[in-house]
Structure formats: C-alpha cells, structure tokens
Amino acid sequence: MDDMRPRASSRAAAQAVPDERSWLQKEGAPPEEVSANDRQSGWWQRVRAKQKIIILLLLCLLGFGIRYYIFEQQSRSLDAYLGQSCRISGRVVFQRERAKGYEYYIQAEKIAFGQADFFPSHLKFQFYSSEKVQVNSQITVAGKLSALAPPKNPGEWDQKSYFKGKNIYYQLKKAEIKDRKVFRPNLIQRFREWADRQSSCYLPEKEKGLFLSLFAGDRSGLDQELTENFKKTGISHVLAVSGLHVGLLALLLNLALKKLPLPYAVQFGIIMTVLLFFTGFTGSQASTVRAVLMFGILQGSYFFNRAKEPKTAYLLTLLLLLLYNPFYIYDIGFLLSFISVGAILFLHPFLLADKPKYVRMIGLTVIIQVALLPVSSLFFHHFSLSAVLANLWIIPAISYFLGIGSVALLFSWFSTAAAQIMAGSGYYAAQAAMRAAALLAGLPFSEVPIRAMRPGEIALFYAIILAALLSRRKKLLWGLLFAVIIFIPYTWQPQLGMLNVGQAESMVIEYRNKTLVIDTGLTANKSTVTYLQYRGKYRIDMILLSHLDKDHAGGLENLLAAYPVGSIGIAESYRQLDGGNLENEELIKVRESYYQLLKLAAKYQIPVVYWQTGDRIEIADLGFQFLYPEAEEMIWASNDFSLVAEMEYCGSKTLFTGDIGREVETLLLERGMLNEITVLKTAHHGSKYSSSPEFLAMTKPKLAIISCGLYNRYGHPSPLLMQELAERGTQSRVTAWDGAIFLHFSRNGEVIIDE
Known part of the structure; x- marks a missing residue:
C-alpha cells in the first residue's frame, strides 16, 4: 500500500x-582523468554490453516495418471501388456537431457494392449528414466511396494523414442514412x-x-x-x-x-x-x-x-x-x-x-520546447x-x-x-x-514564425540529440545551433511557387529575405496564407495584382488581415478610370473593383504603388521589368489591364502575363517587347484565346506553367494549346493535374522543377 x-x-x-x-551511466564509471586508450576501451565495453539492446531495437524496427506494411495494404484495400456507390452497415463510433449538420465515423460490418457483399475486419469510414444519430446506433448509410484527399498545397491541413492516424482510410460523399436502430447510450x-x-x-x-x-x-x-x-x-x-x-x-x-x-x-x-x-x-x-x-x-x-x-x-x-x-x-x-x-x-x-x-x-520547459521544434514547425509553423x-x-x-x-x-x-x-x-x-x-x-x-522542416532536416535534428545521449557528450548538442539556420526563412536563390488554388491564380516569389505575392486567388482562398506560414514568413514585401478580377484579387483581404504588407502594386492604367462618365459596362465594373481596392488598402493602411511599361523592381541581382501596359494605354476589357512583367535572374527569364489575350500579345510583338524566355506563366489559365502561335514562336519558352481548376467549366487548359506546346518541345506543368508547382532558379541560369 x-x-x-x-x-x-x-x-x-x-x-x-x-x-x-x-540511463546510460554505469556505476563506478572511470574518472575524467583516464587516458584516451582507457576511455576508448570503456566505450567499446559499453557498446558490447548493449549489443542485446541493439539487437532488440533492430527486431522492434523490423516488427514495426512489418506491421506498417500490413496497415498500408489495408488502407488501400478498397481502392478498386473508389467512385462507386455503396451501402455500409455498421455501428456509429463517433459523432461531432458541425456548422452544417454532423460528422460521423462508422465501424463497418458489411459493405455492399452492387451484388458483392463482404465483411471487412477493422475498416472505419467518415461521412457527414444533416441527420442526428446517437453514438453506438446501428445504421446503414449509402454514398459514394471516396479517398481522403492529401493537401493541395504545402502547409494546408493534411486530411489524409489526420484520418490515417485514426485508422480511417475512406469517406462517403453524398451520404444518406437509410436505416437505423437506435440503442440506449452506453455508460460512457x-x-x-x-x-x-x-x-x-x-x-x-x-x-x-x-x-x-x-x-x-x-x-x-x-x-x-x-x-x-x-x-x-x-x-x-x-x-x-x-x-x-x-x-x-x-x-x-x-x-x-x-x-x-x-x-x-x-x-x-x-x-x-x-x-x-x-x-x-x-x-x-x-x-x-x-x-x-x-x-x-x-x-x-x-x-x-x-x-x-x-x-x-x-x-x-x-x-x-x-x-x-x-x-x-x-x-x-x-x-x-x-x-x-x-x-x-x-x-x-x-x-x-x-x-x-x-x-x-x-x-x-525550454528543453521540451526545443525538442518539439520540428513538430512545431510542421504543424504550427511558429x-x-x-x-x-x-x-x-x-x-x-x-x-x-x-x-x-x-x-x-x-x-x-x-x-x-x-x-x-x-x-x-x-x-x-x-x-x-x-x-x-x-x-x-x-x-x-x-x-x-519558423519554416517547416523537411524530413531530412528532422532526421538530422533528432540524430544529433540521440548521438549526444549515446556518447554522453553535451558538446554535440551545439550542433543544434544549425537548427537556427534551418528555421530562418531565408532563400539563397529565387524560388517561385504557383499554388493550386483551383480556377484562379496565386504565386509566391521568395528571394533573400524578400517575399513577393503575385495575385491572391478567389475570395475563399486561404492557401496563400497557409503556404506563407509554412514557409515561416512574417511579412509580405509586396502584393502585385496582375489585374482586379475576382480570381486574381479576390483573396487580397485574407493576406492583409494575416500579414504586414509593404505595398500593393497594380497597373498605372487603372488611374484613367478616376472620375468622368464611363459608358462601357465592363469598364464600370472594373472601376468599382478599383475603388474597392483603394478602400481596402486604406482600411489596412497599405500604400498602393502603380506600375507601367519601363518600370523596374530589383531585389539584389533579380530584376522585374514591366512590359505592359503603358500609363495611358487604351483598354476596353478587364483582362487587358493585366500587368506583363519579365523576371530575370542569372540569364533565366520568366514571363508573367496575367490574363492577357491575343490582342495584347500582338501589341507586345509589334512593340518589340518580347524575347526568348525560359519560363512562361501561361496567360488566362491556358485559354485558347491566349498564347498564340506567333507569341510562342517569338518567346520560345522551355517551360510553361498553367494555373486552373480540375474539371473546370471553361475547358482550361485548351487541348489546342497543350498540343502546340508539345509540338514546340515546351515542357508544361498544370496545377489541376500536377498540384502546386515549385521552381528553383540557379546561378547558372538553370530552372529546376521541384517534383
């Protein structure tokens, strides 16, 4: 007792x-004054004494690997049925009220795909329903079997891994509860x-x-x-x-x-x-x-x-x-x-x-916080x-x-x-x-803010701690000072990230300690904010809006609310819309968007900077040259307000085109503003009304990057454009198919695609 x-x-x-x-110190350990040979001999004796422990650890690692393989196979057991309608009979093991209805986990007993019935052993499924059902109830639910989606962009909530930790590998879309047997709630x-x-x-x-x-x-x-x-x-x-x-x-x-x-x-x-x-x-x-x-x-x-x-x-x-x-x-x-x-x-x-x-x-407390740094960087970003x-x-x-x-x-x-x-x-x-x-x-x-660590960096971090513990050498922990370098969000060479934001556009350029955001996606877009948090950013130096359509500028306030912003950049030609009567309905809508932007900038006390042909932004040896539009450009369509800029770094050139159409492309060709480039940010989400053969023949891009939504109603990217790019030997990456696109620019002029 x-x-x-x-x-x-x-x-x-x-x-x-x-x-x-x-836990490693043996009683009667030799004093520090012993010779180097004796110390080495003592180290070897300790290693031999722990051989059984090492063998046991290896066996445990093997056992973990086998169990992981079994679970991984189980997590894919229904992949062949993805997209099919099914009925699941089982017990409700979890219920949580959400903003619209309820979230449930069901422990399956029987799954029916058409005529085929089988009884999985431990499979659980997640679904949503507007109906309230008590935990422990026996129900039958119908829906479409779907895989749990991985994050679209770095830093977003990883739904797949989250549910994997709960041994849930699939969810039911459009779930409908068909039958229920309500049991009296259990003691818990x-x-x-x-x-x-x-x-x-x-x-x-x-x-x-x-x-x-x-x-x-x-x-x-x-x-x-x-x-x-x-x-x-x-x-x-x-x-x-x-x-x-x-x-x-x-x-x-x-x-x-x-x-x-x-x-x-x-x-x-x-x-x-x-x-x-x-x-x-x-x-x-x-x-x-x-x-x-x-x-x-x-x-x-x-x-x-x-x-x-x-x-x-x-x-x-x-x-x-x-x-x-x-x-x-x-x-x-x-x-x-x-x-x-x-x-x-x-x-x-x-x-x-x-x-x-x-x-x-x-x-x-300090030791715990330091030990948790890698986890904090991955999940909390601070x-x-x-x-x-x-x-x-x-x-x-x-x-x-x-x-x-x-x-x-x-x-x-x-x-x-x-x-x-x-x-x-x-x-x-x-x-x-x-x-x-x-x-x-x-x-x-x-x-x-701290940058999320990569798997190799996490392994190095804990390897240093383990080595210090095993060797009993505190000095090895000074190696953790490298973590300071790891966590500092500093980019030695330019990096461009085209985020997967659906039928919209948002890009982030990082170089040295500067951050430039080009376009902000739709109003509901939170991906740019979460990505910047993932990268450990504490401020945005400039938000450059190619033009003011909702799919390019709609998410602006999300960024202004989350970060200090140095300035907002737009085309000088928007100033032409000030005052006067406009008869063109599209231009009237553009002016409304422009005034809304000015109000938003005033609300957050952010200066608005205007750019025109010939203006230039420089970040060390990286340059941004604006090619279009001129200050008094005659523009009649919203897309044609798009800023066109060329980014140059150590011989590589990247052309940003907003949503310009073929008319503006022709204008740029006539003015002699275009040269051969390395990367083309394809205009208007890969529309067939942009990126003309003449434009591609002049620019000769080695890589084209396209932002568009999966199965969008516009048919972007255009099959004709994709065929044209392929015939010219231009590589292409599309966010709808390839996810977020990340490019690294090296000092030898090479552009590396982060696969």
Missing part, C-alpha cells in the same frame, strides 16, 4: 523526472451527457467549455479567442486530454485510496479501471492511451518484483503502441506526447542534473517564446481548475449549491489562466 504513495503516482503519471542518474455516453448537464449548474458558459475540453476532450464549446491565445503561447496541447490529466486523476484517486485498508493489488485495480474508463470517456486519444499504459507498466512492475524504471516503461510503451497501431506516427497528439516525455526523461537529467532546482524547473512563462503561470492554474471542477462535478451529484461553492476558486483560477494567456499572446515576441 505504501508503495503507491501520492508522490510516486504523480511522478509516474504526470511525467515528472525520475532518478537523475543517466450517458456519463458524457451527465457531465455536460451538471457542469452547466455551477460554471458559466465560457468556463464550462474550457472544463469539458479538459475533462472530457469535448472541444465543441471552447471559446475561439481562448483557443487562439493558448496556441500563440505554445500551450494549446493543454486544451486536449493528455498525460497531465491522467496524472491529476491518478493523484486524486491515490489520495482517496491511500487511507483505506486495501491491498496494493486492489488499489492498483481500482485506479487502472477508472483510468481505462477515463480513456474511453475522452475518446481514446493517443496521448491518453500512452499515459495510462505507461502508468500501468510502472505501477505493475510491483507484481514482477522489479523497481520502477520510467525510462524502460517509456520505451516499452512506445514499442507496444507502435506495434499495435503503426499509423500513430501520423497522430500529432502521439508525437507531442512522446517527444515531450522523452525530453523529460532523457534530455532534462542529462543536461541539468547538477543544476539548482529553480534552473531545472525553468530549463525543463515557435512560442512565451511558452516558458505560460508553463510556469498558466498550466498550474489550469490544473487547479480541472481538479476543483472535477470535485465540484462529483458534489453536483448531491447538491448544486455545494458544487457552486466548491467551483468558486476554480472559476477564478480559470479566469486568471485566460487573462494570462491573453496577456502573453498579445506580447510582440509571443510567437516567432
């Missing part, structure tokens, strides 16, 4: 640092409903939403501003049920049970039963499963007459979970949980074991400098609020008044946490 003391339980479950002796569902109902009796709406997120993993009632503040301060993980919550629950249970005359085995059984129920109650999230399993291994070591070894329990938990479900590597909660605990168990004692207590306490203060200030208050709120929930079973009294101090703790989060989030250094 004494073995399950509150301190021991909280240490195991809440992830406190165990014995500070290194009834308890969820009871907690929701009871917490309303003693907490205001905002605090109730926070409590249910912490207690039950239900984020539907979370205040949006609160969520954003927690994200900026680097503690958004607190809003999801994790090891911290498991640790608090285990501590409360241990405090309640330790005074009772119960054997250790009974105490252990009660706590594990409650923790397992809590795991199911909160949705069996990977971070919760990790904490409960690790706690069980640690406390269960008593039955095998073994000492509690948190590091061994950590590695065994990691192994068991990855063998059980190798797709956990796609679950962000799993990654955050294991990397954080690994930093606590291995890095923290390695670096700060001999430091004063206050240094170790502050250093713990690093929070206020996380240290947030962890010292906000997390204790949130933990207190969760503990008091849980006790108040228990009291509400007997008396609402008692629950309200009990919850009073918790309410003020929540208020303090929310105000602190708002204060820290408002600081200028609250979050620093």
Whole structure:
C-alpha cells in the first residue's frame, strides 16, 4: 500500500523526472582523468554490453516495418471501388456537431457494392449528414466511396494523414442514412451527457467549455479567442486530454485510496479501471492511451518484483503502441506526447542534473520546447517564446481548475449549491489562466514564425540529440545551433511557387529575405496564407495584382488581415478610370473593383504603388521589368489591364502575363517587347484565346506553367494549346493535374522543377 504513495503516482503519471542518474551511466564509471586508450576501451565495453539492446531495437524496427506494411495494404484495400456507390452497415463510433449538420465515423460490418457483399475486419469510414444519430446506433448509410484527399498545397491541413492516424482510410460523399436502430447510450455516453448537464449548474458558459475540453476532450464549446491565445503561447496541447490529466486523476484517486485498508493489488485495480474508463470517456486519444499504459507498466512492475524504471516503461510503451497501431506516427497528439516525455526523461537529467532546482524547473520547459521544434514547425509553423512563462503561470492554474471542477462535478451529484461553492476558486483560477494567456499572446515576441522542416532536416535534428545521449557528450548538442539556420526563412536563390488554388491564380516569389505575392486567388482562398506560414514568413514585401478580377484579387483581404504588407502594386492604367462618365459596362465594373481596392488598402493602411511599361523592381541581382501596359494605354476589357512583367535572374527569364489575350500579345510583338524566355506563366489559365502561335514562336519558352481548376467549366487548359506546346518541345506543368508547382532558379541560369 505504501508503495503507491501520492508522490510516486504523480511522478509516474504526470511525467515528472525520475532518478537523475543517466540511463546510460554505469556505476563506478572511470574518472575524467583516464587516458584516451582507457576511455576508448570503456566505450567499446559499453557498446558490447548493449549489443542485446541493439539487437532488440533492430527486431522492434523490423516488427514495426512489418506491421506498417500490413496497415498500408489495408488502407488501400478498397481502392478498386473508389467512385462507386455503396451501402455500409455498421455501428456509429463517433459523432461531432458541425456548422452544417454532423460528422460521423462508422465501424463497418458489411459493405455492399452492387451484388458483392463482404465483411471487412477493422475498416472505419467518415461521412457527414444533416441527420442526428446517437453514438453506438446501428445504421446503414449509402454514398459514394471516396479517398481522403492529401493537401493541395504545402502547409494546408493534411486530411489524409489526420484520418490515417485514426485508422480511417475512406469517406462517403453524398451520404444518406437509410436505416437505423437506435440503442440506449452506453455508460460512457450517458456519463458524457451527465457531465455536460451538471457542469452547466455551477460554471458559466465560457468556463464550462474550457472544463469539458479538459475533462472530457469535448472541444465543441471552447471559446475561439481562448483557443487562439493558448496556441500563440505554445500551450494549446493543454486544451486536449493528455498525460497531465491522467496524472491529476491518478493523484486524486491515490489520495482517496491511500487511507483505506486495501491491498496494493486492489488499489492498483481500482485506479487502472477508472483510468481505462477515463480513456474511453475522452475518446481514446493517443496521448491518453500512452499515459495510462505507461502508468500501468510502472505501477505493475510491483507484481514482477522489479523497481520502477520510467525510462524502460517509456520505451516499452512506445514499442507496444507502435506495434499495435503503426499509423500513430501520423497522430500529432502521439508525437507531442512522446517527444515531450522523452525530453523529460532523457534530455532534462542529462543536461541539468547538477543544476539548482529553480534552473531545472525553468530549463525543463525550454528543453521540451526545443525538442518539439520540428513538430512545431510542421504543424504550427511558429515557435512560442512565451511558452516558458505560460508553463510556469498558466498550466498550474489550469490544473487547479480541472481538479476543483472535477470535485465540484462529483458534489453536483448531491447538491448544486455545494458544487457552486466548491467551483468558486476554480472559476477564478480559470479566469486568471485566460487573462494570462491573453496577456502573453498579445506580447510582440509571443510567437516567432519558423519554416517547416523537411524530413531530412528532422532526421538530422533528432540524430544529433540521440548521438549526444549515446556518447554522453553535451558538446554535440551545439550542433543544434544549425537548427537556427534551418528555421530562418531565408532563400539563397529565387524560388517561385504557383499554388493550386483551383480556377484562379496565386504565386509566391521568395528571394533573400524578400517575399513577393503575385495575385491572391478567389475570395475563399486561404492557401496563400497557409503556404506563407509554412514557409515561416512574417511579412509580405509586396502584393502585385496582375489585374482586379475576382480570381486574381479576390483573396487580397485574407493576406492583409494575416500579414504586414509593404505595398500593393497594380497597373498605372487603372488611374484613367478616376472620375468622368464611363459608358462601357465592363469598364464600370472594373472601376468599382478599383475603388474597392483603394478602400481596402486604406482600411489596412497599405500604400498602393502603380506600375507601367519601363518600370523596374530589383531585389539584389533579380530584376522585374514591366512590359505592359503603358500609363495611358487604351483598354476596353478587364483582362487587358493585366500587368506583363519579365523576371530575370542569372540569364533565366520568366514571363508573367496575367490574363492577357491575343490582342495584347500582338501589341507586345509589334512593340518589340518580347524575347526568348525560359519560363512562361501561361496567360488566362491556358485559354485558347491566349498564347498564340506567333507569341510562342517569338518567346520560345522551355517551360510553361498553367494555373486552373480540375474539371473546370471553361475547358482550361485548351487541348489546342497543350498540343502546340508539345509540338514546340515546351515542357508544361498544370496545377489541376500536377498540384502546386515549385521552381528553383540557379546561378547558372538553370530552372529546376521541384517534383
């Protein structure tokens, strides 16, 4: 009984640092004054002593590879039926209310494609419906089998990987519930409903939403501003049920049970039963499963007459979970949980074991934040400098609020008044946490944009940490300073990204520390913002609008709201529309768009810069020469306001053409403005009314890039244009078919397509 003391339980479950002796340091190690030969000999002896461990790790890696292969094959088992109508009978295992209807996961028992019926073993499907169905209901749903789509552009939400982490590989489009058998909600569902109902009796709406997120993993009632503040301060993980919550629950249970005359085995059984129920109650999230399993291994070591070894329990938990479900590597909660605990168990004692207590306490947060840098770069695209203060200030208050709120929930079973009294101090703790989060989030250094790391960079980052731990050489960690270079969003050579924004256009040019956005896509376009976040950008130097049609300038306000912008560039010829009476209806609409742009620029206090033939932009050795239109160009169509510019870098030339038609192309030919180029940004989404044979014959592009939507109603790109390009030996890339297009410009004049 004494073995399950509150301190021991909280240490195991809440992830406190165990014995500070290194997991690799052998007792009786030789002093530092030993000779180099003795040191080398000692190193070899340690390697030999760990041969069994190395072999075991290799076997584990092999086991993981085999399991991953099996799961990967299962994830493609229905690919042959994609696009077909089907009926699925099974049990609803998840329901979440959305803005328009409900989202469901169904555990299939039978799938019917026409006359063929079969029974998959573990396949789950995702679908949306306007009908409300209780979890655990037996239903039959009809729809079209569809694959979960990968992101269209870097930085966007990866729907495919997200659901892969939940072992969901397909979704049903146009789903319709045909049949249902409503069952009485199970114990977990009834308890969820009871907690929701009871917490309303003693907490205001905002605090109730926070409590249910912490207690039950239900984020539907979370205040949006609160969520954003927690994200900026680097503690958004607190809003999801994790090891911290498991640790608090285990501590409360241990405090309640330790005074009772119960054997250790009974105490252990009660706590594990409650923790397992809590795991199911909160949705069996990977971070919760990790904490409960690790706690069980640690406390269960008593039955095998073994000492509690948190590091061994950590590695065994990691192994068991990855063998059980190798797709956990796609679950962000799993990654955050294991990397954080690994930093606590291995890095923290390695670096700060001999430091004063206050240094170790502050250093713990810093070490965790550094260890999480690659994950933060991939999923959040920023690093929070206020996380240290947030962890010292906000997390204790949130933990207190969760503990008091849980006790108040228990009291509400007997008396609402008692629950309200009990919850009073918790309410003020929540208020303090929310105000602190708002204060820290408002600081200028609250979050620093960082570029998303590539797989090779992530591998190098953790390889340096692993090498330092294995060799016991802290100096190796200085190699992590290279991470500073990795994360700085600096582009040594020009890079052009044509984003996949559907039947619209948006491009980003990066060079040195400058960022130029050409066109912003449709009003609903958020891809340009997410891509810039992915690239770690903190400002946009110029937004250059080729013209003001909605498919090129509609998404402007999304960028202005998200980033500081140096200026907005448009054609000088728009000034001709000021004042006077216009009889041309199209020009009247163009003038309205122009005035809307000026109002938007004034709203965000962004200067508007006008460009005309002969003007030039220079970024170091990269030049932008404007070829069209002239200041007083006679223009009668919206598309013909398009800026035409040539970008030159070390001998390579890229021509940007907006939506010009053949008339403007002829004008450019007559004025002698065109030369041979390397890359052509094909005008008007590859329309047959642009890129004439004469224009292509003069420019002789080696590569043509085209932005258009898949299956668009205009038939873009034109088959005639694609044939013309092919006959001229011009390579082509189309966003509708190839996704986002990325080009790198080298100093020898070569243009490299990032495949």
